[in-house]
Amino acid sequence: MNKSWKNYRADAFYDELIAASGAPRVAARRVVKLLQSLPEEEMASRRAAAELAIREMGVSFTIYSEGKNIDRAWPFDIIPRVISARDWAKVSLGLAQRSRALNCFIDDIYNQQKILADGIVPAETVLDSSNYKPQCAGVSPLHGAWAHICGTDLVRDQRGKFFVLEDNLRVPSGISYMLENREITKRVLPELLENYSIQPVDDYPSRLHATLSSLSPREQRRPCIVVLTPGIYNSAYFEHAFLAQRMGAELVEGNDLFVDDDDCVYMRTVDGPIRVDVVYRRIDDDFLDPECFRSDSTLGVPGIMRAWKAGNVAIANAPGAGVADDKVVYAYVPAMIRYYLNEKPLLASVKTYLCMNPKDRAYVLANLDKLVVKPANESGGYGLLIGSASSAAERAKFASLIEENPRNYIAQPILSLSTAPTYIDELVEPRHLDLRPFILQGKDTWVTPGGLTRVAMRKGSLVVNSSQGGGSKDTWIVEDNR
């Protein structure tokens, strides 16, 4: 065994690759064996090769810092995360179930509102939320699908059980990194993939294309699909371009599109205007249509909401889908699954205290040091309080924030996130991670095999977001042929 692995200990956490006994888990056995047998220089040189590949492939994300946009190379850890196909099959069913229920919920909220009338979900939590867009009421998108692309964050507790942390239904990103991670592993550790049967990930773009095609308002053999990006300075621009290219769709910016008097969307081309059927938009609702939402938006397309309501164009994800992407609504998802599907939830949710309920609020305020407090509708890991790592002053600040606006905060117990061996400097050390699979919902439902594993590169850190120093790993779903 090479020295980098010598003192590897996962301590009290569930480790994805190494069991408590210190032996590799069955599905990961060959990966671990091979990596442990590599000489130390070889580990370092593979990492260097990965970094070079990332630079050459131009895999980057942009962060906004000190008034400047900086293009950073994508941080990648060469040791893959391995999950057995058997474990994954159950998770996958749970994700599909969840996505179906969430879409039923959104469709219900903008139409009959049965779930509110039946008192399953309190009406004010939904209708007073800034994620509820009254402009969308009365619209019935094809197949009842609103959240066509959902990125659900999963974590595992100390026993290895999967929990849903949140559902990202607005404009979830990360899929291109999942695909590029596999590409990098193939380039720099090809021998690792030998004799393994790993579920392939690279058909995602064609699955996405099929999902988007199924939304087209016109019966056409090849509907016109575009990816709408806010532009080069968006942190996920790389991904927008990547997906457009892989799908053979046009990558457009707001001013490439316009809505004509016939309420149809057109794109400006060198051959003149061409009608657009499906817009895979990667800009937020608020910026989508200055006629309907923020009037100062220069990123959007004036009139696109008109065209959408008239049924002349599909928008994915549908405007207003974010109503179910709210940490308060999250607490009601198990109830939704029972209500709409009459099924038992297959995936666990994290116990959630809603600060708007007086009883929960009292508990949260008394136990701030043991909880994670999150704003109800922020993403990217911003504005949260991790109780165990906070100062008294920070806790006091959050206490008053909660008192001021209880609807806007929820709290959850601090989970002991699972770890996986991660190559840091010269040593392999455990680091915490999560997993973001993607669920597609159009005419059919489809779940990615695995997803994007994000890893907190700082020792002990639980924050995995790339904007805050997180990295990523290739994620393998393998058949466990013992």
Place this chain on the structure above:
Amino acid sequence: MNMLSRVAERLFWMARYLERTEDTARLIHSYAHLVMDIPRGSEPGWDILVHILNTEPSYNEHYRAYNELNVMKFLIAQPDNVSGILSSVRAARENVRTTRDVLPSEVWEHVNELYLYAQEYSEKSVGRRYRYQFLETIIARCQMINGILVSTLPRGHAYRFIKLGRLLERADMTSRVVDVGAAALLGEERLHSSVDPLIWASLLNSLSAMGAYQREIGPQVEAGAMVDFVLREGTLPRSIKFCLNGIRQELSPLNNNKEAIRLVLKARRKLSAFDPQTCSREELHIFLDQFQVLLTKLYSAIDQTWFMTAERRATATLS
């Protein structure tokens, strides 16, 4: 296949900047090579390169004297010199970065590598020790990218606008090389005319036309014949005639191409009517000057017809 106006414009400029990178590298390469052959005191000066690229104002902001080191620094490594290698490479990369979805993925990888290479080595390659290798590498990488485009890109709009950008830039560069070369060499004040053939040969080299010239015309490089060759030899890929023919060919399948085609045909007629073998240096200069104006008009016609969106036209008239 559809082509967004905005994307067409960026592809066009990507190609222009790549061509500019390669042409500038060629020009410096062959000129620096030539200078080593010329006895001290007779060399025509480094300012000629700055004149060819028409960037005197920007040069004068940064440097005073036109010596080798300053000029090389300015043309190779100056980040804000729009005709310099470093900034052309960066501009090409920015344009690919925003159009990579319509290009073969290797194009982005190679343009990105070109950029990383220029970024890392331009500063170190100003001096004679590493300059040669640097320029050779830049030229080779540009050629590789063009090779990928030629051998993998379907002959649709993307290819069409790339080719238009490349040929327009190339025609522009060739006419400038001839104009300034003639101005410097045919001026009365210089005495050492014995080295002139060497300089003409160097300019031919910078247009990679030396071999072709020798085969077609002969080993002795003469001013009139050389100018005629690089302006009007239709088989020579860097001749102006070749560029105009290519532009004409790419324009014909496009919608609304009337104005642009009219201008290309006009340029072609002017070129055939002009006789470089008998003209004076003054006449040559006037001809090239008018020709450059035509190229600028041609660019505006392309810009107005296929690039300028309604919004931009509206804001342009407002401001």
